[in-house]
Amino acid sequence: MKRLQIKTAQNVDINFTIATGGQRLFAFIIDNIIKFAYIYFAYQFLNFRLIDDSFGGDHWTIKAIDVLIFLPVTFYSLYSEILLNGQTLGKMLLKIRVIHRDGFKPSITDYTIRWFLRTIDFNLFSLIFIYLASLGLDTEEELLVFVFIVGKLVGFLLIIFTEKNQRFGDLIANTVVIYLKDDVKFSDTILETITESYKPLYPSVIRLSDNDARIIKDTFNMAVKANDYNTLVKLRTKIIEVTGIKSTHKNDKAFIDAVLKDYNYYTQSM
Structure with missing residues (x-):
């Protein structure tokens, strides 16, 4: 799987697993x-x-009601x-989520850009077909399915x-879709x-925050698994810099x- 690496304000790297095309496809189908x-x-x-009888067959009123009915579908994502x-319901079931490429929660503007550009990502050719059909051109049913x-x-x-793994809307909104772990194990917490x-x-x-401790632990576990001694040295140096600790350990891991x-x-004792 592809990875997204983000450098935090503490100058520590955090890695996210990017959602695959298959995961996003199944989430799309569910939605x-x-x-x-x-x-x-x-x-x-x-x-x-x-409804038709109540409004006397008023064409525009019926169309307005149709629009109201379709609003929840139109703005669903x-x-x-x-x-x-x-997340949408499909993304929740597939355990994937939209985040900003910097690791932050996207703004409402970012979400709106992603949603609006779905027109290009998924419906551009369909809209072209509808436009051509509105001109009165003959169209075959097979062509409609193909388009x-x-x-x-x-x-x-x-x-x-x-x-x-970014669609056009992601590229413009600067967002990515990441995969969330199936479960949160004890070893994954602080x-x-x-x-x-x-x-x-x-x-x-105690000068550290819970978020600092989580970042340290995540980075530490990944570095130990990969035998990445350079990262361990950098992590030790950063901890000493932030806390002012005078280490009595000669071994970075310890x-x-x-x-x-x-x-x-x-x-825990406070």
Whole structure:
């Protein structure tokens, strides 16, 4: 899987797993099933003949009601991502989320740009076809299906072939879609296993925040797994710089491990 590396204000790198084209495709399919289900039930349970009779067959009134019914479908992706922190129901089920390329939560403007540019990513050729059909040109049903499929493929082709799996809307809004881990294990949190007899060595660790501790632990675990000693040295140097600790450990790995345990000792006992 592709990775997105972000450097934090503490000059520590955090890595995110970028969602694959397959994950985004299945999320897209789930979201469209939800949309079609809404439309189906709306037309099944609303008595449009009664509405037609009530307004005396007023064409514009009926069209206005149609627009109102389709509004939740039209803006589904936009309001879902704003309200659900970068996720639609499909994205939630596939455990993927939209974030800004800098690692922050996208703004409402970013979400709006992504939503608006879906027109190019998924519906451009369909809109062209509709325009041509409105001119009275003869069109075959097979051509309609072909244009519809090609129109939907534009966004997915960009997702597959761009460096960060970004469709056009992502590229312009500067967003990416990341994959969230299936579960949060104890080792993935800032918590450490410490015994009642544990004796801390570095009281200055309380200068760190919970977010600092999480970043340190994530980076530490990845560096240990990859035998990345350069990262361990940089991490040790940054911890000492921020906390002012005078290390009694000559080994970087042992020092950082002690810092994490001490942080848990002091924060859990407060």
